[in-house]
Amino acid sequence: MLLYLFITCVPFFLFLKSLSLKPLPPWASEMRLLSTWFWKYLSFFNKSQLTNKKKKQIHIFSSLFLSQNMSLKRKTNLSSKVENVEEMGQMSFLDLPELVLDCILERLPPEALCSMAGVCTSMRERCMSDRLWEKHMKLKWGSLIGQAAYREWQWHIASKNDMGNLKQGKQRGLMRILSLGWPFSWIVRSKVDDITSKQRSTLPVDSIMAWYLALETGNFFFPAQVYNRENGHVGFMLSCYDAQVSYDPRTDTFQARYPPHGRRAVAVETGVPWERLRAPPVETPPHDLHLSDCLHELCPGDHIEIQWRRNKEFPYGWWYGVVGHLESCDGNENYCRCHDSDTVVLDFNQYTPGSRWRHTTVSRKDHREEGNEADGFYGGIRKLNKEEEISTWKKIWPAETLD
Numbered sequence: 001m002l003l004y005l006f007i008t009c010v011p012f013f014l015f016l017k018s019l020s021l022k023p024l025p026p027w028a029s030e031m032r033l034l035s036t037w038f039w040k041y042l043s044f045f046n047k048s049q050l051t052n053k054k055k056k057q058i059h060i061f062s063s064l065f066l067s068q069n070m071s072l073k074r075k076t077n078l079s080s081k082v083e084n085v086e087e088m089g090q091m092s093f094l095d096l097p098e099l100v101l102d103c104i105l106e107r108l109p110p111e112a113l114c115s116m117a118g119v120c121t122s123m124r125e126r127c128m129s130d131r132l133w134e135k136h137m138k139l140k141w142g143s144l145i146g147q148a149a150y151r152e153w154q155w156h157i158a159s160k161n162d163m164g165n166l167k168q169g170k171q172r173g174l175m176r177i178l179s180l181g182w183p184f185s186w187i188v189r190s191k192v193d194d195i196t197s198k199q200r201s202t203l204p205v206d207s208i209m210a211w212y213l214a215l216e217t218g219n220f221f222f223p224a225q226v227y228n229r230e231n232g233h234v235g236f237m238l239s240c241y242d243a244q245v246s247y248d249p250r251t252d253t254f255q256a257r258y259p260p261h262g263r264r265a266v267a268v269e270t271g272v273p274w275e276r277l278r279a280p281p282v283e284t285p286p287h288d289l290h291l292s293d294c295l296h297e298l299c300p301g302d303h304i305e306i307q308w309r310r311n312k313e314f315p316y317g318w319w320y321g322v323v324g325h326l327e328s329c330d331g332n333e334n335y336c337r338c339h340d341s342d343t344v345v346l347d348f349n350q351y352t353p354g355s356r357w358r359h360t361t362v363s364r365k366d367h368r369e370e371g372n373e374a375d376g377f378y379g380g381i382r383k384l385n386k387e388e389e390i391s392t393w394k395k396i397w398p399a400e401t402l403d
Helices: 001-020 026-042 050-087 098-106 108-116 121-127 130-141 147-178 185-200 208-215 388-396
Strands: 222-227 239-248 253-258 267-272 302-310 319-321 341-349 360-361 370-372 374-383
Touching: 098 121, 098 130, 108 121, 108 130, 108 208, 130 208, 147 208, 147 222, 222 253, 239 267, 302 388, 360 374
Parallel strands: none
Antiparallel strands: 222 239, 239 253, 239 319, 253 267, 302 319, 302 374, 319 341, 341 360, 370 374
């Protein structure tokens, strides 16, 4: 009997020993812990007291157990994949050659450049480059941004810098006061942390990217000129007046603030479309007389713009007209000598024949401001040499002849 027992048990113990020598997979220890945890909490339920509600709880609990087990397996697989990627040394976006990186960034729209600037410090420096933003500035804002708008932006930058220096001076004074009652090391540390955080979160005000974003968000008013101001008011048809404008990104239109006329308050017009705006063609302020430099070359048929204002308190607006013929001339090109006369006739054909606004004359030799309180005052003249300017005036020609 003992011999039979010995023969039966020895192979069984040898089999168990061989099993213990094999290494367990990495998830085995986790399964042991999870199984212990599972049966520990499951033991709280008494079989004799298992109601339908508790059966549902056990079902939910077992589902939770299985989902946690699966998540552990996924994490193990994911960590192994990450290790494999690191061992393989795959190339990142920043490892691309400089020329390739520049070509990619040059083709990104402004929105994508702003997103890429938030990736890391290196991409931030690249995406804020003035070279990249010059193209976007010229493409969208080139037709509206002139020298006057650029000067306005420079003044805006200077005022911000002055405000920053003033704040720094106040902060230094506050630091001297606080240093009397607080530990110096704590004050210095908080000051350095504050400066570092500001450098990370703020954009250089003198960058083209900052200027573009200020225009795009409507936070910056700049000088421009508006055709047919105040929604095409009949008294301003075929004219162009100076204004301070800002962009409205929600409607893709502009708000225009016109300078006061006499005792009138500042007029504000909203919803101004792109086609009614232009950059000021000359740097003459709206209340100053433009010095005409084209009077001696004007001939019948030339397209011109002339300054006009209601009275001395009003700013000038630019009005479209055409050089006409003298009354003594029949308009025959072979016999016309109007270009030799000291008098230049200006026709405003948007008005009906016989209207007092239809014609005016100016002196070719000594023209300054001419007119009176009844008919207004005519100022400087500029000749239109670009077909684009002429076609713009023709596009906004009134549907009906004005009286």
